[in-house]
Amino acid sequence: MSRTAGRRRRGHGAEDTETGSRDDRKRRTRRALLDAALDLLEGERSFSSLSLREITRVAGITPAGFYRHFSGMEELGQALIEDSFESLHQMMRDARKDGLPPTHIIRASVAIFLDHVQSHRAHFRFIAKERYSGSSAVRLAIRKEVRLWVGEVAVDLSRFELLKRFSSEDLQMLAGMMINAVIAATELLLDAEPGDAAAVTRIYETVEKQMRLLVLGASLWDSSLTGGNATPRPA
Amino acid sequence: MSRTAGRRRRGHGAEDTETGSRDDRKRRTRRALLDAALDLLEGERSFSSLSLREITRVAGITPAGFYRHFSGMEELGQALIEDSFESLHQMMRDARKDGLPPTHIIRASVAIFLDHVQSHRAHFRFIAKERYSGSSAVRLAIRKEVRLWVGEVAVDLSRFELLKRFSSEDLQMLAGMMINAVIAATELLLDAEPGDAAAVTRIYETVEKQMRLLVLGASLWDSSLTGGNATPRPA
DNA sequence: CAAATCAGTAAACGACTGTTGACTGAAAGT
DNA sequence: ACTTTCAGTCAACAGTCGTTTACTGATTTG
Numbered sequence: 161m162s163r164t165a166g167r168r169r170r171g172h173g174a175e176d177t178e179t180g181s182r183d184d185r186k187r188r189t190r191r192a193l194l195d196a197a198l199d200l201l202e203g204e205r206s207f208s209s210l211s212l213r214e215i216t217r218v219a220g221i222t223p224a225g226f227y228r229h230f231s232g233m234e235e236l237g238q239a240l241i242e243d244s245f246e247s248l249h250q251m252m253r254d255a256r257k258d259g260l261p262p263t264h265i266i267r268a269s270v271a272i273f274l275d276h277v278q279s280h281r282a283h284f285r286f287i288a289k290e291r292y293s294g295s296s297a298v299r300l301a302i303r304k305e306v307r308l309w310v311g312e313v314a315v316d317l318s319r320f321e322l323l324k325r326f327s328s329e330d331l332q333m334l335a336g337m338m339i340n341a342v343i344a345a346t347e348l349l350l351d352a353e354p355g356d357a358a359a360v361t362r363i364y365e366t367v368e369k370q371m372r373l374l375v376l377g378a379s380l381w382d383s384s385l386t387g388g389n390a391t392p393r394p395a
Numbered sequence: 396m397s398r399t400a401g402r403r404r405r406g407h408g409a410e411d412t413e414t415g416s417r418d419d420r421k422r423r424t425r426r427a428l429l430d431a432a433l434d435l436l437e438g439e440r441s442f443s444s445l446s447l448r449e450i451t452r453v454a455g456i457t458p459a460g461f462y463r464h465f466s467g468m469e470e471l472g473q474a475l476i477e478d479s480f481e482s483l484h485q486m487m488r489d490a491r492k493d494g495l496p497p498t499h500i501i502r503a504s505v506a507i508f509l510d511h512v513q514s515h516r517a518h519f520r521f522i523a524k525e526r527y528s529g530s531s532a533v534r535l536a537i538r539k540e541v542r543l544w545v546g547e548v549a550v551d552l553s554r555f556e557l558l559k560r561f562s563s564e565d566l567q568m569l570a571g572m573m574i575n576a577v578i579a580a581t582e583l584l585l586d587a588e589p590g591d592a593a594a595v596t597r598i599y600e601t602v603e604k605q606m607r608l609l610v611l612g613a614s615l616w617d618s619s620l621t622g623g624n625a626t627p628r629p630a
Numbered sequence: 631c632a633a634a635t636c637a638g639t640a641a642a643c644g645a646c647t648g649t650t651g652a653c654t655g656a657a658a659g660t
Numbered sequence: 661a662c663t664t665t666c667a668g669t670c671a672a673c674a675g676t677c678g679t680t681t682a683c684t685g686a687t688t689t690g
Contacts, residue, residue, distance in 0.1 A: 181657075181658090182656085182657050182658070182665090182666080182667075185657095185667075186666090186667065189667075189668085204530055204531055205443070206441055206443045206444070206528040206529075208440070208441045208443065208444040209441070209443040209444050211646080211647060211648085212647080212648060212649095213646075213647065213648075214646095214647095221667090221668065221669090222668060222669050222670075223647095223648075223649085224649080224650080224651095224668075224669070224670080225667070225668045225669075226648095227649080228666080228667055228668070229667090232648085232649095233648095288527045289527050289528040290528070291527070292523045292524050292526070292527070292528070292582065293441040293524040293525070293527070293528040294441075295439055296439055303586075330604070333601060333604055333605065333608075334608070337572075337576065337605055337608070340575055340576065340579050341572065341575065344571075344575050347527065351538075366568060369565070369568055370568065370572055373568075373569070373572070373609065373612040373613070373616060374608065374609075374612060375612075376611070376612040376615040376616060377608040377609060377610075377611040377612030377613075377615075378608070378612075379615070380611040380612075380614070380615065381608060381611060416687080416688090417635090417636075417637075417686085417687055417688070420637075420687095421636090421637065424637075424638085446676075446677060446678085447677080447678060447679095448676075448677065448678075449676095449677095456637090456638065456639090457638060457639055457640075458677090458678075458679085459638075459639070459640085459679080459680080459681090460637070460638045460639075461678095462679080462680095463636080463637055463638070464637090467678085467679095468678095
């Protein structure tokens with residue numbers, strides 16, 4: 161009743177629906193769907209609790225219209241993952257091309273990454289939430305990205321004179337610990353209020369300290385003392 | 396139609412419903428509800444995607460019966476958290492009482508914890524899933540537990556002669572890194588096939604290596620070199 | 631033994647869900 | 661100028677959901 165206003169009622173998603181070629185408009189609607197999902201995930205909700213209808217409502221289209229873009233929620237989840245990591249990869253390529261300062265490479269890299277996190281909160285919130293709670297396809301995709309990242313860092317580390325005597329396995333472990341620390345910092349960053357500069361500073365400082373501790377440990381490391389006697393029990 | 400069998404149809408939850416006092420039966424049904432939720436969480440599902448009806452179905456009671464035990468799903472979530480951490484605390488108390496070997500305390504502690512994880516997979520899967528994707532109440536509860544744990548470990552570490560010169564802040568950081576490594580190992584453990592002894596052994600060995608690296612780093616640490624110049628940017 | 635308690639049942643409610651098929655109308659193709 | 665394509669609409673579907681209400685019947689209580 162009283163649907164007085166213009167025919168098309170849209171949500172926050174696609175604003176100027178009227179311009180551009182058909183492909184452009186389609187791309188815009190797709191973006192609106194992705195953004196709608198990210199918007200809803202900014203709150204307490206988890207991806208698996210989002211409904212298709214809810215997302216189309218926020219994006220400003222009809223439920224049935226959803227299927228012109230994705231076969232279902234699972235596929236939208238995949239798209240969100242690709243979306244999130246693509247901007248990260250882009251950033252990392254740029255950073256590599258621009259060249260890092262030779263002296264504080266680690267610190268600079270960490271800072272660049274955390275800056276990126278802060279300017280893409282929604283993406284990383286999604287990743288953090290889905291890393292352990294998402295569908296197995298999404299979880300695997302995230303794990304693959306992390307594994308690749310660890311590999312890259314291990315290669316970078318292998319160029320340090322100090323780390324020449326590291327076995328490649330131990331290099332992976334060191335890289336893994338560094339990335340674990342950065343991921344932990346990321347999660348703290350996402351939990352902190354975005355405007356809380358003091359908290360942000362503390363997080364940056366802490367992770368830098370952690371890196372320093374790891375480098376110190378590495379300087380005394382002897383890869384030939386590997387393994388030793390572990391204490392595992394099957395259950 | 397054709398509901399031929401006995402009146403009460405129960406799921407996997409409460410088996411011998413017929414015995415015990417009224418309180419006993421109530422407790423058993425409550426357990427059945429918690430177990431039903433944990434069962435469902437063993438799969439791909441996340442807690443927020445579980446429905447109340449679904450849980451009562453698995454537990455073998457009527458939807459309305461749920462409310463005799465919990466006011467809603469949120470309260471059940473809280474109960475699951477308490478349940479999970481209670482057995483952990485119990486185990487830690489026991490371990491402390493029994494006394495750890497003086498020589499390899501860290502290694503032994505880590506192994507004991509990971510053993511506990513393996514024998515309580517469902518609980519820890521729940522915690523891992525909800526740590527970043529759950530309701531804020533649940534997330535806060537988990538974070539509180541982790542923070543407390545870090546504090547305890549920091550106190551334990553302060554007794555080492557090697558760490559006497561650590562500032563309390565740096566001790567917290569070291570303890571935090573150790574626990575981060577253990578949590579990362581926990582997550583690997585939960586993702587591994589329970590029977591995969593080789594994978595389990597690798598995880599134990601890796602985390603022990605990580606501990607050794609941290610201890611090495613600590614041996615060179617100088618708390619007076621704290622802070623330095625961090626590189627944070629508000630956004 | 632009668633009365634009170636209360637864990638669990640049964641049925642109904644309105645709301646929301648994913649998915650469908652037939653449609654419309656503007657853009658793209660020819 | 662015509663036909664084709666196709667993003668998005670609309671209406672309807674069969675389910676599931678959380679919650680409420682009145683109830684039942686065994687156990688506890690006095």
